[in-house]
Amino acid sequence: GENVEQHPSTLSVQEGDSAVIKCTYSDSASNYFPWYKQELGKRPQLIIDIRSNVGEKKDQRIAVTLNKTAKHFSLHITETQPEDSAVYFCAAYNQGGKLIFGQGTELSVKP
């Protein structure tokens, strides 16, 4: 079955710096890769997603890149702000109809 590995588990940056979170997946048939942000005590919410026919997608300060050959995808946050502090989850959707999540990255942005 699909396996998704996410790194790092914790990440601390200064306000204004960039943050990068990386994920690898095992099922080459996976075709949809969302990223969710979860603030403390809240529900996960989608921040950006990418499909397997696209290599990169941007939305303001957030971007996601996908390398299908290497089976990895990354989240890039530029000009980080304290409100970016949260846990971020990557996920991969496989042909079996299941979304498999990574273990999460706790991002801390220090003012």
Place this chain on the structure above:
Amino acid sequence: NAGVTQTPKFQVLKTGQSMTLQCAQDMNHNSMYWYRQDPGMGLRLIYYSASEGTTDKGEVPNGYNVSRLNKREFSLRLESAAPSQTSVYFCASSEARKAGGNEQFFGPGTRLTVL
């Protein structure tokens, strides 16, 4: 629209007790899901329902049962609770897509403690 709602928000059970977690969505989504979230382990799929009338096992189905009551409602039942089932449970729903996934919308979660 309320989106995805879950009840209860918190629950404490004793080992061996049973309970049902309720989930409802008002977005007319075909697919619904139950996840559990444990520290350092992300979100793990317990069961899902691709459409009304169907249910399938996820990664960690043991000790749980589900019912897709209608298009709006998807319940999760613990028949005999165990301390290992202490977790935060999230329900989610999404629009079905012919090929590939779609955004999943999550409920607020149920924090369950089994003593």
